[in-house]
Every structure is written in C-alpha cells, then in structure tokens.
Amino acid sequence: MAEETKQETPAASGAAKAPAQLRALLGEKIGMTQVFNKDGELKAVTVVQAGPCAVVRVKAKDGKDGYSAVVVGFGAVREKSLNKAELGLFKKAGLQPMRHLKEFRLADVSGIAAGQAVDVSRFAPGDFVDVQGSSKGKGFAGVMKRHNFRGMPASHGASDKERSPGSLTSRRSLGKVLKGQRMAGHMGDVTVTMSKLEVLQVEPETNKIYVHGPVPGANGSVVSILETSKNLKRRVVREKVKQVKRDKMGNIIQEKASPKKKAK
16 A cells, blocks of 8 residues: 655644634654653653644534534644545645544634644643543453453352352342443553643643643543633642741740851
C-alpha cells in the first residue's frame, strides 16, 4: 500500500488562530518518560503530539443544531479514504481532509470560525487538563483479571475451581442473573478520562505537550486534551511564610544568633 501523502497543516499555512476560550486539542500519544520540574523533582510524564489542529465546523445554539459546540480535526488523510459528504465538510471549511474529528461542547463560540488553527500554545506549564482516550483492549477476560476476584478455595474437594466466579444469584425465588452482575467478558477498549493532570512542559515548535501522569490508550492512539472540568484550573503557587515562634505565654521567641568561630 502506498504511503499517505502528508498534507499541509493549518498552522503551517498561516491560518488565523482560534480564540482563547477554545481550550481543546486532539493529539497522538507518543509514550512516557521522565522530566525534572522547576523545583528539581523528577516526574513521570506522558508525551502527546498535540496538533496542530483546525476548526472544521462551528455549531451555534441559535442555529439549526440547537447547541453550541466546535468540531476539531487532526491528522492528514487521503481524499479517496473519505466519502463525498466528509469531503464537502472540509471543502466548505477550506481545509485539507483530516483523519480524526471530535466535537467539544462550548458555552461561548463567539469569534470561532471554520478554518482557524488550534495548537499547544493555548496551554502553559501549571495548567490542569483532562485527557480522554480509549483504553487498551484485553479481549475476553475472567473475573479475577477483570474484577479482581480472589477465586475459590483450592482444597476441600474443589476441582478446577480456583478461578471460578462462584454464585451468580442472591435470591432463590428470583431465578435469573441481575443486570450489572460482575462476570467474565470483554475487558478494556472503553473510553477513559484522566482528570486534572498537570501540564509540566509545552513545546510549541514541535507541538508536544508533557502531562504529569498516565494517559489511557496505547502508544500511537489518538487522545483529546481539554481544560479540566474541576474548579481549580491552574496550580496555585503559595509563598512559604516564616512562622513566628511563641512561648506558652504568647511572647515571641527571639532566635539566638549562632556564635562566630574565633579566628585562629
């Protein structure tokens, strides 16, 4: 199969950047490594090739869609890999075809237009982000691997029951398995969101972002990075205040100066 032709990215073509309220990106997980933060602490980070992305479509609440959202695209793809409807969407936005599309809900879409570029420069070290992706698929798994069951006894006449789930029903009169019962089945390959990961480094020249902690999915999988939904959006650095020492009566204890060594 012939290799895919690399399309010109919106950032490289000099497209206008999207407004600051659009804090969402698509990227490719590269892998994990270690970096030192500004305090000299060694931190485990996940490197994500985030963007450059482009705004493909804008949905307004007062329009035919009925809600406010922005569709962001990432990654190049050949035209023959898309159908006419998808090609028309990119042609209307004035963009090259893209492989991955994801919709992000926004309360305010004013100033955002199709064709604008989105890159890692809208995030800075110290910001908290939510990273979402698909976890690794494990295939069909038993209850011990899937739900951390301890298994059945290996003695007292038990035969080949060490990894058995045990009883499935709790009521004799019910006679059926309730929905949601923890049993063996397909494990992994589900959408997982890691909340409030701190951004440690941002490299705008290479479109790489370093987030503290693990990110779901295998290396090379597509993940989405957006501003955290938690209340604290950025790490607050508080200066250490020197505490005043007091005695039992509340009087301030003066620190004694260390005696100077006599010169020989």
